[in-house]
Amino acid sequence: MVSLSQPAYSRLDVEERRRRLLEMGTELFTRHSYDELSMADIARHAGISKGLMYHYFPSKRDYFVATLQQAATELAAVVEPSGTGTPLEQLTASVDAWLTWIDANAEAYAKLMQSATSVGEVRELIEGIREATAQRILDGLSPDSEPPPAVRSAVKGWLWFMDGVLLDWVAHRDIGRSALRDQLLGTLLGALAAAAGPDAAEISTAG
Amino acid sequence: MVSLSQPAYSRLDVEERRRRLLEMGTELFTRHSYDELSMADIARHAGISKGLMYHYFPSKRDYFVATLQQAATELAAVVEPSGTGTPLEQLTASVDAWLTWIDANAEAYAKLMQSATSVGEVRELIEGIREATAQRILDGLSPDSEPPPAVRSAVKGWLWFMDGVLLDWVAHRDIGRSALRDQLLGTLLGALAAAAGPDAAEISTAG
DNA sequence: TCGCTTGTTGACCATCGGTCGATAACCGTA
DNA sequence: TACGGTTATCGACCGATGGTCAACAAGCGA
Missing domain, CATH: 1.10.357.10 (Tetracycline Repressor, domain 2)
Structure with missing residues (x-):
């Protein structure tokens, strides 16, 4: 009765997970300001544990900056x-x-x-x-x-x-x-x- | 042996205390940035408890803004x-x-x-x-x-x-x-x- | 000297960013 | 199909921080 047929979570490829997190972040951060969001919020929103966030990004600031990087480089190329x-x-x-x-x-x-x-x-x-x-x-x-x-x-x-x-x-x-x-x-x-x-x-x- | 002749702390007039805290704040905040200073730090520096800080100012931000108010009004008058x-x-x-x-x-x-x-x-x-x-x-x-x-x-x-x-x-x-x-x-x-x-x-x- | 007012304390709380050892999902292999 | 290793993922935990609050006591008037 304890073991269910479905796994408790699914493992994603590192790059895939990272890509998804960044994509979600760009969207989240345009709707809410930086300190309106806690890492726990973000993780919950992504359906993962907070610890995993820190597996992919060394800090909250790093995560935030990384979400901007995409737009920043695109923008730099344009200008x-x-x-x-x-x-x-x-x-x-x-x-x-x-x-x-x-x-x-x-x-x-x-x-x-x-x-x-x-x-x-x-x-x-x-x-x-x-x-x-x-x-x-x-x-x-x-x-x-x-x-x-x-x-x-x-x-x-x-x-x-x-x-x-x-x-x-x-x-x-x-x-x-x-x-x-x-x-x-x-x-x-x-x-x-x-x-x-x-x-x-x-x-x-x-x- | 327990009771000392000197009181454990001295009560100050509300306005006087507030004035001192603001004065100290303006000086502290020009030396250190906002989030370099914790309320505990500030209170310790003022020789009072952290709780008392919150008796005089509803929040850290309020305290910070209040310390700027003085300079801001002085400045407004000048300009x-x-x-x-x-x-x-x-x-x-x-x-x-x-x-x-x-x-x-x-x-x-x-x-x-x-x-x-x-x-x-x-x-x-x-x-x-x-x-x-x-x-x-x-x-x-x-x-x-x-x-x-x-x-x-x-x-x-x-x-x-x-x-x-x-x-x-x-x-x-x-x-x-x-x-x-x-x-x-x-x-x-x-x-x-x-x-x-x-x-x-x-x-x-x-x- | 007593009692009231209230300035002051210090223990306490929730939350936050961040860490880390344990767990289990997936893949290669036999 | 069973197993074993890799490692993505979890979740309990930590110290610090902003903030709260009931209890205490300093000082004053009677």
Whole structure:
């Protein structure tokens, strides 16, 4: 009477299990915030024991970050400049791709930005992206020389500007995508002009 | 032998105790991050029991937010526009005051921004400040009419720009305060120009 | 000196992230 | 079909944390 014909659980291939857990995680974490979910919750939701979660992911944070990795790499590929055209053209294309992606994944983007609230790793991840992007832009501006502090500051700040505008955008949705792209790029030029000093303000509009 | 002449603890007036706890908190939280400190730690540091902490503050988050309140109101008063002069002059003064405050409290500012990482309430607090500030600026731009989406977006994004630039500033400290102020204001003008459309870019430099 | 008010304590609880030895499902082999 | 080894999986357990609460006692007024 004790032994049932059906096994108490089914063994899955490691990669298969891992894949399922990640898939489920991406969905769970877009619906609930990081600390709304306990590992016990997640495990229960997956129909496995909590211990097994830790067999596949060393920590809750690791699990969370891993669920973002997929979207992150996909996103990085999209924004990656083509390598052809002037730096400004490349940047325009990148921003355009970036906006298109967010347009389609607004919820995920907002959730990501908000999740920086709970998970320090995400903040570092975002900060890392900003840093790398800033470096690319600065390289495009002056490939060889060290940029003046004001220019570095302007580019860095502009990336914050983008996130602020984009969060506003996904919240309101009352601006066209191409108009927004032009506005973003225009602001970068304005910021660079301001960085060059008030006397040089006409530089940005002259070119 | 059991009873000592000295009492085991001393009773303090409620407001006095609360004041001390807040004062100690502001100092503790600028040295350690939110989740580096447990309530037990804090209580031990204050020489009281953990239970008493919860007698004065309903939760750890509440305690944390309360410690920020003091600095936040002080800061709001500093940045509050004088009410005299043109909107641009008022804004200039506000930014200047803002930079001066950060110059003196760089550590606290960076810590605050970073602590948004751990405590959702702080993020909401910052977001609330941005919202209110944006409204003030928009009122200064066009007191009566609803601003166009692009303008609202530009102002909102500029406030993010500020935080990005300021974090960069406190990290590097390689820009003069007045130069930075001019750069910030110049960027706002550039952002507004970009919001008005690429054709109207000369507006910002014409004035 | 007594008794009341209430600031204060310390034991206690649920939950969380995380660990680990035991168990049993599945596969290769005979 | 039975067996044995591999290892995916379980579930009991741990220390720490945020939070609760009944009981205690410091200080004050009568």
